[in-house]
Amino acid sequence: QVQLVESGGGLVQAGGSLRLSCAASGNIRMINVMSWYRQAPGKQRDLVARITVDIRTNYADSVKGRFTISRDNAKNTVYLQMNSLKPEDTDVYYCNAFEGGRVYWGQGTQVTVSS
Numbered sequence: 001q002v003q004l005v006e007s008g009g010g011l012v013q014a015g016g017s018l019r020l021s022c023a024a025s026g027n028i029r030m031i032n033v034m035s036w037y038r039q040a041p042g043k044q045r046d047l048v049a050r051i052t053v054d055i056r057t058n059y060a061d062s063v064k065g066r067f068t069i070s071r072d073n074a075k076n077t078v079y080l081q082m083n084s085l086k087p088e089d090t091d092v093y094y095c096n097a098f099e100g101g102r103v104y105w106g107q108g109t110q111v112t113v114s115s
Contacts, residue, residue: 002026002104004095009109016113017083022095022106024076033098034071034078038091038111045094049080063089085113
């Protein structure tokens with residue numbers, strides 16, 4: 001009932017910046033929580049950042065001070081601004097949304113940071 005479409009992934013040099021976007025569509029009343037996760041091959045999918053409908057945020061220690069999550073409730077869109085990128089930030093990034101008592105995932109977008 002809810003679809004998540006991600007964009008903004010790509011290749012960037014170390015120290016550079018990138019902004020990810022995730023737009024939700026479908027039968028939406030209110031998305032209480034939107035989050036970004038990342039996952040490397042053979043590793044667990046880990047939370048990067050999350051934001052509630054009242055704009056409370058949480059960040060993984062590894063990205064705190066470098067990444068900023070924000071949302072536009074009118075557009076049902078969440079953003080992840082990534083600054084001072086490091087090679088270890090290279091991963092597949094996934095958008096996540098909690099709406100109507102159900103959880104939804106995006107398809108994932110590749111972020112590659114070159115040294």
